Amino acid sequence: MVANMTEDQLLVLVIKYIKEAKRTALQQLLDELHPYDFAQLYRGLPEKHHHKFLTFITPDQIADLIQELEYDLQIEILQQLGIERSSKVMNLMDNDDLADLLNELSVDKIQEFLDVMKKEDSQNIQSLMSYPAETAGGLMTNQFVWINADQTVRQAVDKLKTYAGFSENIYYLYVINDEKKLVGVVSYRDLLIADLHEKIEDLMFNRVVAVHVDADQEEVAQTIERYDFIAVPVVNDENVLLGIITVDDAIDVMIKEATEDIEKLSASGKDIDFNTKAITASFRRLPWLILLLFIGLVSGSIISGFEDTLDQVVALIFFMPMIAGMTGNTGTQSLAVVVRGIITNDIDRKTVIKLIFRELRVGLIIGITCGILIMLIAYFWRESLVLGLVVGFSLFLTLIVGTLAGTIIPLLLYRIGVDPAVASGPLITTINDIFSLMIYFGVATMFLTQLSGL
Amino acid sequence: MVANMTEDQLLVLVIKYIKEAKRTALQQLLDELHPYDFAQLYRGLPEKHHHKFLTFITPDQIADLIQELEYDLQIEILQQLGIERSSKVMNLMDNDDLADLLNELSVDKIQEFLDVMKKEDSQNIQSLMSYPAETAGGLMTNQFVWINADQTVRQAVDKLKTYAGFSENIYYLYVINDEKKLVGVVSYRDLLIADLHEKIEDLMFNRVVAVHVDADQEEVAQTIERYDFIAVPVVNDENVLLGIITVDDAIDVMIKEATEDIEKLSASGKDIDFNTKAITASFRRLPWLILLLFIGLVSGSIISGFEDTLDQVVALIFFMPMIAGMTGNTGTQSLAVVVRGIITNDIDRKTVIKLIFRELRVGLIIGITCGILIMLIAYFWRESLVLGLVVGFSLFLTLIVGTLAGTIIPLLLYRIGVDPAVASGPLITTINDIFSLMIYFGVATMFLTQLSGL
DSSP: OGGGOOHHHHHHHHHHHHHTTOHHHHHHHHHTSOHHHHHHHHHHSOHHHHHHHHHHSOHHHHHHHHHHSOHHHHHHHHHHHHHHHHHHHHHHSOHHHHHHHHHTSOHHHHHHHHHHSOHHHHHHHHHHHTSOTTBHHHHOBSOOOEEETTSBHHHHHHHHHHHTTTOSOOSEEEEEOTTOBEEEEEEHHHHHHSOTTSBHHHHOBOSOOOEETTSBHHHHHHHHHHHTOSEEEEEOTTOBEEEEEEHHHHHHHHHHHHHHHHHHHTTOOTTOOTTSOHHHHHHHHHHHHHHHHHHHHHHHHHHHHTHHHHHHOTTHHHHHHHHHHHHHHHHHHHHHHHHHHHHHSOOOHHHHHHHHHHHHHHHHHHHHHHHHHHHHHHHHHHOOHHHHHHHHHHHHHHHHHHHHHHHHHHHHHHHTTOOGGGSOHHHHHHHHHHHHHHHHHHHHHHTHHHHTTO | OGGGOOHHHHHHHHHHHHHTTOHHHHHHHHHTSOHHHHHHHHHHSOHHHHHHHHHHSOHHHHHHHHHHSOHHHHHHHHHHHHHHHHHHHHHHSOHHHHHHHHHTSOHHHHHHHHHHSOHHHHHHHHHHHTSOTTBHHHHOBSOOOEEETTSBHHHHHHHHHHHTTTOSOOSEEEEEOTTOBEEEEEEHHHHHHSOTTSBHHHHSBOSOOOEETTSBHHHHHHHHHHHTOSEEEEEOTTOBEEEEEEHHHHHHHHHHHHHHHHHHHTTOOTTOOTTSOHHHHHHHHHHHHHHHHHHHHHHHHHHHHTHHHHHHOTTHHHHHHHHHHHHHHHHHHHHHHHHHHHHHSOOOHHHHHHHHHHHHHHHHHHHHHHHHHHHHHHHHHHOOHHHHHHHHHHHHHHHHHHHHHHHHHHHHHHHTTOOGGGSOHHHHHHHHHHHHHHHHHHHHHHTHHHHTTO
16 A cells, blocks of 8 residues: 555655554554655654654664654654663664764763663774774774685575674675685675585685775775675775675765865855855855955956056956956866866876876867957957957967966875865966966057057 | 785786686686776786787676776777677677667667677667666666566575576566566565565565656666665556666766766866867867857946946956956855755755845855955055945945855756756856946946045
8 A cells, every 4th residue: 555655645644643643553654665765754744743753663663764864853863762762773773874873972972872782782883983984984884794714605694694684785795714804705696596515715706805994985985886886895904804885875975075076166165055054154155255355356466566558558458357257267177177087087197297288289279269259359349450469369378378277286286185176166267367367468568559549 | 816916916917828828817817806807907908919818708708898898998899809709798798788888889880780699689789779878768777687476485586596697686676567567676685584485475565666767867866875775676657667777877877967067067068088189178168168258248348338437446446356256256156055955955945945045144144244354455455445345345245146146047047947057157157247347336436436536
């Protein structure tokens, strides 16, 4: 029945069950839902029903629910449940999600929960919480099934059956030796086809790809993406297996990283979404804006350095916004190519030199095209050949410089270990403003005698 | 032995095997590699060895290799192999990868390959090739294992064993009825724990999440991400199961979409990477640049409309680049928030109104902050209170307008069905240039009598 109901129909039914206190019916209905749909349902449920809803469902179901929710709803549920029932739910949660949740709480609160947890779970969680959030250690879970190389397929299958409910990842079985070092991996597909008496060591794949526990989360995501893995093992310096990271966590990392790239490219500040408060969003955006304000004033002082030129040729001002804008635009275009390219390419000297020369040629081509175009426009609009030549030649030069600045600045940042995406579009635009004004007024001043009086 | 060798050591060994014509040793070595490492090895192998290498390895290995390579290397291999051996390799490839490869060839060439393929394979491929590339149909494979609801766990396990080598996805088993309609799904974990005599219909999860064959690839990726799936089934209007899409293909879509967002936001044109030729890159970038050039000239004509004001107050020019730049910057920041927010939020009237009012408040806060700052700077730098007030008040107004433009323009585009990311940073910047100049010179003209002579 549940199979074909819409979200709204489900919600109506759930509220009905809550009002009529039909525990079993409610629990059965929820068992038919995916955790994501379950969480959507909870988000749609009026707040006055939350308490009853939580008392009616099983700890297992609460664990599923809480793992899908955002932080503030998680905290609300923990408060509703009280410490004892919360700890029961926490025992059922995936370790990586639980560690993330606990990391958001105060030290006192964390200790309170750890104290009532089973000792083994509490130790597992504490060891996970010791890794920095954006590393492999911070992403991994230590709930996984491992086996010794000298065991048989039958033993492996039996072990899997025992742990199937407990383990998050049931796609690969990692093989370790007596020192707990990772020596191989067997896929479930291989186990399925294999003879029950075969030994794991004869079956396993021994060139295992693993990530180091200190590896950056971006490297983890890249490994999973490149190898099309469902999960990747995490090891320490001694190659001891510490945990696994599953593909769904890698996807979350990729989405986060892509969003961060866009945030940086637009200098929009970290973590602003539709729900961020105006005052918070403003304070995240202001540092960049104030920096750019001062850089923008540099442009102003450049112009004031050419006050004499401007006084004599007022017509020059009309083309100023266009030239400054175009230089910023071409810089932003080059920047985007570099920022995305760095993710997928290995950056060596050869690649860098090749890229810079490519962009130089791009700058030449678009410089010639746009330069000739604006020369004709300036000539026909203001009826002065000299002005046309000055504007056209300036645009030609600024487009080359702007293109190269948009390429070289992010590459230099990458070289010195700074994320090149911080060379945001606005920053490149503002820096290119300065270059373009210097070139434009420089060229104009050279031709001043021919231009004056326009 | 292979387990701990570096990429370079492997390459040296491979070349040695090729030179000494040690087929078996080469094949055994390659069997120990992941397809990604295998492909990296092939990319590193000097071209003179390619032909021998390809003749030494098995069709199975070539199929693994070809699926990991980029298009031009794929074509090179097909040419080296000749039509007959190519078709043998194609029979071993995953259907979705094969369909993508064939789609790149000429119609004649496609027909040639289809003719020599097994009839069943050829039909499967042709049906896959009929779906548009960026839809669920274009992403899916039709190699998967299905089962009827009234069969038992034992029958399911037997079927899986038979097809394990053939099926790309061995994580879920999809359940269909007599009309081939999708009615349920069972995970391998569930099969593993279940009693062999149980019926599939008693075990299966019947609220199956599926995507429609015409669904956009972004929707497919979102579904897999939200539900943490390893694969998602694809159905038609009648809910008939047509194929499956695996998580690795969804990851490729996400990376592509994020890159496209950045390309659009920076108006950098489609598909420019480190290897694009300069002339191609230029022609992809020029349309945007030329459009922006003309919009930039509008700014120029606005200035020329205020020629009298400018003649009287030359000092106004010094603050012009800063004011225009800041308006563009705040617009770009707002744009980034909207573009990323649209991906993760449901956009209804309430959300839109809430967002616009939030950004209005953001505009007010940053407008007041930066306005006061620049007022003080202008006052102390140029020693004129009126100029300070004019510049400060103008920046206050332009920041509010710029913030709202960066919010409302992409929302309007989204409303009329245009991808809001085309409202790129450069476009918003250039449009905001126009707004800012109108406001700045407008305000200045109002205070002209107090300003003149500065």
